[in-house]
Amino acid sequence: xxxxxQQILNGLVLGSIYALIALGYTMVYGIMGLINFAHGEVVMVxxxxxxxxxxxxxxxxxxxxxxxxxxxxxxVAIPACMLLGFTIERVAYRPLRxxxxxxxxxxxxxxSIVLQQLxxxxxxxxxxxxxPILDHDVVEIFGASITKLQVSIVVLCFxxxxxxxxxxxxxxxxxxxxxxxxxxxxxxxMGVNVNTIISTTFVIGSAxxxxxxxxxxxxxxxxxxxxxxxxGLKAFTAAVLGGIGNxxxxxxxxxxxxxxxxLGAGYIGDLTGGFLGSHYQDIFAFxxxxxxxxxxxxxxxxxxxxxxx
Amino acid sequence: MSILDIKNLQVSYGxxxxxxxxxxxxxxxxLVTLIGANGAGKTSTLRxxxxxxxxSGGSISFDGKDTAGxxxxxxxxxxxxxxxxGRGVFSKLTVAENLRMGxxxxxxxxxIKADIEHVFELFPRLKExxxxxxxxxxxxxxxxxxxxxxxxxxxxxxxxxxxxxxxAPLIVxxxxxxxxxxxxxxxxxxxxxxxARLALEVSQRGYVMESGRITMSGNAQDLLNDDRVRNAYxxx
Numbered sequence: 349x350x351x352x353x354q355q356i357l358n359g360l361v362l363g364s365i366y367a368l369i370a371l372g373y374t375m376v377y378g379i380m381g382l383i384n385f386a387h388g389e390v391v392m393v394x395x396x397x398x399x400x401x402x403x404x405x406x407x408x409x410x411x412x413x414x415x416x417x418x419x420x421x422x423x424v425a426i427p428a429c430m431l432l433g434f435t436i437e438r439v440a441y442r443p444l445r446x447x448x449x450x451x452x453x454x455x456x457x458x459x460s461i462v463l464q465q466l467x468x469x470x471x472x473x474x475x476x477x478x479x480p481i482l483d484h485d486v487v488e489i490f491g492a493s494i495t496k497l498q499v500s501i502v503v504l505c506f507x508x509x510x511x512x513x514x515x516x517x518x519x520x521x522x523x524x525x526x527x528x529x530x531x532x533x534x535x536x537x538m539g540v541n542v543n544t545i546i547s548t549t550f551v552i553g554s555a556x557x558x559x560x561x562x563x564x565x566x567x568x569x570x571x572x573x574x575x576x577x578x579x580g581l582k583a584f585t586a587a588v589l590g591g592i593g594n595x596x597x598x599x600x601x602x603x604x605x606x607x608x609x610x611l612g613a614g615y616i617g618d619l620t621g622g623f624l625g626s627h628y629q630d631i632f633a634f635x636x637x638x639x640x641x642x643x644x645x646x647x648x649x650x651x652x653x654x655x656x657x
Numbered sequence: 658m659s660i661l662d663i664k665n666l667q668v669s670y671g672x673x674x675x676x677x678x679x680x681x682x683x684x685x686x687x688l689v690t691l692i693g694a695n696g697a698g699k700t701s702t703l704r705x706x707x708x709x710x711x712x713s714g715g716s717i718s719f720d721g722k723d724t725a726g727x728x729x730x731x732x733x734x735x736x737x738x739x740x741x742x743g744r745g746v747f748s749k750l751t752v753a754e755n756l757r758m759g760x761x762x763x764x765x766x767x768x769i770k771a772d773i774e775h776v777f778e779l780f781p782r783l784k785e786x787x788x789x790x791x792x793x794x795x796x797x798x799x800x801x802x803x804x805x806x807x808x809x810x811x812x813x814x815x816x817x818x819x820x821x822x823x824x825a826p827l828i829v830x831x832x833x834x835x836x837x838x839x840x841x842x843x844x845x846x847x848x849x850x851x852x853a854r855l856a857l858e859v860s861q862r863g864y865v866m867e868s869g870r871i872t873m874s875g876n877a878q879d880l881l882n883d884d885r886v887r888n889a890y891x892x893x
Contacts, residue, residue, distance in 0.1 A: 520761070527747045527758050534745035537707060538810070539733040539762030 350491035355614035356607055357489065361498045361567065363606020364505035368560040369583030370590065370598035371512060372553035378593035379529040379549045381449070385456040386436055388580015389463035390429050390554045394561025395571040396471055397425040402479050414481040418562065425558045432463075433554025434547055442543070460577075467573035478569040501563045508559060509599050512552070516595060525549060529593070578630065582609075585637040591650020600648060608632055660685050660720055660814050660845055661706075667714035668701045675701040677869035678715060683814065683847055688840045690848040690856040690877065692890060693866035699849045700742060702866075703818050707732045707739045720813060734762045736813030742822060744803040748792025752783055755791050755802050759809030769809060776805035779838060797828035804835055808844070815839070815846045821855065833859055853890035857881045865890070 369391055376384045398421035405417055412420075440459045444452045486493045516522035527535040528545045536542050564579060565571045582605065590601025613629035640647060661683040668676040676698045683689050693699050704710045706717060708729040717724045719737050727735070747755050756776055760769035777784035780801045786794060791802050800820055807815055820836065821829040833855050840846060840859070850856035857863050857877045865873040865886060873880065880886050 520757075523750065523754055523758060524761060526750060526754075530747045530749055531745060533709065534741060534747070535758075536709075536729040537733065537739055537741065537745070538758045538806070539730050540758075541728070541730045 351614060352611075353490055354492040355610040357492050357494045357498075358614075359607030359610030360603065361494070361501055361606070362610060363586075363603035364502045365560055365563050365567065365602075366579070366583045366586045366606050367509060367599045367602025368505050368556050368563070369579060370586040370602045371509065371595060372557050372560075373584050373587040374590070374592055374595060374598040375525075375549050375553045377587070378595075379525060379546060380441075380445075382441060382452050383456060383584065383592075384436075384441075384550075384553075385453075385580065385584075386440075386459035386463060387553065387557055388576035388578075388583070389460050389467070390433055390436075390557040390576070391561040391564065391579060392467060392571070392573065392576030393432055393463065394422075394425045394429045394558030395565035395575060396467060396476075396561070396573075397428050397558075398422050398562045399476055399478055399565055399571045400471070401425070402481070403476075406479050406481070414483065417479075417481060418566070422559060422562045425562060426555050429554040429558035429561070430551045433550040433557070437547055437550040442546075460580075464573050464577070471571075471573060473573065475570045475572045478565055478571070482566055482569065497566060501567065504559070505563070508556065512556070513595060515552075521545075521548065582630075582633045585633050585640075588647055589636060589640050591647030594647070594649045597647055597649035604648075605633055605636060608636055658721055659683060659718075661847070662718040663702075663706075663715070664718075665715035666702065666705065666712055666717060668698070668705050668710055669713045670701075670710075674713075675869055676705070676712075679866070679869075679871045681864055681871065681874075683845060685813075685845055686843065687862060688836075688846045688848065688860045690850055690860040690863045691866055692850055692853040692856055692863060694890075695851065697866040698869040699866055700818055703739060703816050703847075703849055706816060707737060733810050733812075736811070737816070738807050738810040738812035738814070739816040740803045740807050740818065740820065742818040744796075744799050744820075746791040746794075746799045746802045746806070749790055751788050752791055752794070752802055753787045755806050756783075756809050759806035763811070772809045772811070773805075776808055779808075780805055780835075795828075796824045797831055800824070800828075800832050801835060804839060808839065808842070812844060815844050817846060817848045819849060819851060821850065821852050829855065853886070854881070857886075 372387045373384060376382055401421040401424045402417045405420065436459055440455050441452050444455060482497055485496045487496060487499060516525060524535065524540045524545050528540055528542055532542045564575060583602065586601040586605040587598045589605055590597025609629055609632045612632035613626040616624050616626060616628055659682040663679060663681040665678045665680060666676055667674065667678050679702065691699050701710060705712050708727055719735065747758065756773045763769055782798060783801055783805060791799060794802065820832050824832065829852065836848065837859050848856055848860060857880055860877040863874065863877045863880045864871050873886065
């Protein structure tokens with residue numbers, strides 16, 4: 349039983365990170381029907397910048413508490429990623445606003461590859477360890493253990509996700525975002541500058557991506573130019589699972605996917621008599637993706653996505 | 658001075674000229690209708706007025722200013738508001754949220770609230786459905802939302818594109834009642850309609866558009882009595 353609980357806790361940590369990234373996918377999809385495959389790379393850049401800043405501060409002999417160092421790191425990473433997201437939309441997607449759907453999708457994959465290669469130029473091909481400032485204090489819950497760091501990841505994810513939902517549901521900006529996603533032409537007639545709203549959506553999604561990048565970096569204690577690819581795909585799966593375009597769905601899909609994946613990884617050894625080990629955990633996410641696409645393509649909370657690629 | 662003054666307006670899409678040089682003007686407080694068959698260029702004219710299409714020639718002056726180069730989202734700030742064909746309500750926003758979108762360009766929170774209350778007085782049905790998603794409303798109620806939203810925008814000139822389209826005759830009568838009510842509030846309107854009889858009956862002046870040109874214009878009552886109009890548009 350404690351293994352079960354342990355895997356649920358691991359899944360919750362993983363899942364809340366997926367959820368945070370999935371929100372970036374689903375917001376952009378909701379507003380312009382585009383799957384921004386470069387979002388995973390925004391997460392990667394967020395992690396890279398945080399690690400770089402923290403390492404640089406330590407290298408200069410600045411001995412602040414770990415929390416302060418991380419905060420400074422992420423305060424640099426968030427605007428960097430916001431600028432990156434803004435630029436991606438402006439340069440790569442806006443010129444294709446009226447192009448057939450396949451064009452921006454291929455462009456998104458292209459942007460993703462370009463960002464990976466740029467990351468290699470800046471940070472190299474090797475894994476970069478997170479500076480050894482993280483504490484590993486453990487909290488015991490009914491025989492399962494979770495680090496305080498992981499608890500803060502989950503709590504922070506939920507705070508951010510709640511804040512985002514409040515912005516989208518309750519503010520003028522959120523109303524304009526929802527109106528634009530439903531009918532950009534009429535939103536324009538109401539005085540909404542649709543380009544500004546789309547840029548804002550990318551910027552908010554990228555800020556969430558930057559924070560997710562920090563979380564991935566602290567959770568795995570390393571960063572790598574390719575780290576955005578797999579986690580991006582999984583967060584995309586989470587968004588599809590929840591019903592792409594639906595914010596609550598992205599959160600539910602992320603958490604669910606994290607838990608499915610953890611339980612899968614925890615039990616796959618026993619189930620296959622040791623033939624497959626926990627390093628096969630990635631297959632679960634994609635089994636879920638395939639199953640959702642076959643049996644419920646609109647996702648758990650989605651309505652329809654009939655004509656959308 | 659006219660609130661709207663169109664001179665020799667031309668609009669083309671990909672080589673086809675939809676509007677072939679029309680003149681049209683509207684005075685403050687008037688309700689003017691533009692009637693014509695499907696494809697006559699009425700909707701193209703309206704879309705060009707609010708910057709959704711680019712004109713290929715001529716000039717448009719609104720409230721004394723040439724509108725060339727104004728982006729779509731700035732027209733509402735200047736007081737030119739359009740209720741588009743098909744009503745254009747935001748189906749997944751509530752009725753109240755739709756009305757609030759009408760006040761998107763305004764910063765006087767109290768004024769917006771007062772105007773929304775005013776809309777609820779005009780259309781008590783909407784008050785009952787305040788929290789309902791607009792997409793769940795009937796066509797007639799959605800038209801009330803669209804008109805109400807336009808009222809909250811505080812237009813100097815309201816453009817209505819085919820408000821009766823796709824609605825049952827009983828509802829159409831109701832819609833024209835709404836148009837009359839809004840006109841009585843002192844809102845200047847340009848009404849584009851295929852339902853020529855009803856449109857001319859509520860309007861003071863009318864223009865008849867055929868294949869991109871204005872072929873007749875004048876007092877709405879005179880047009881209603883004109884043989885050519887009666888034959889072509891009133892089915893008599």
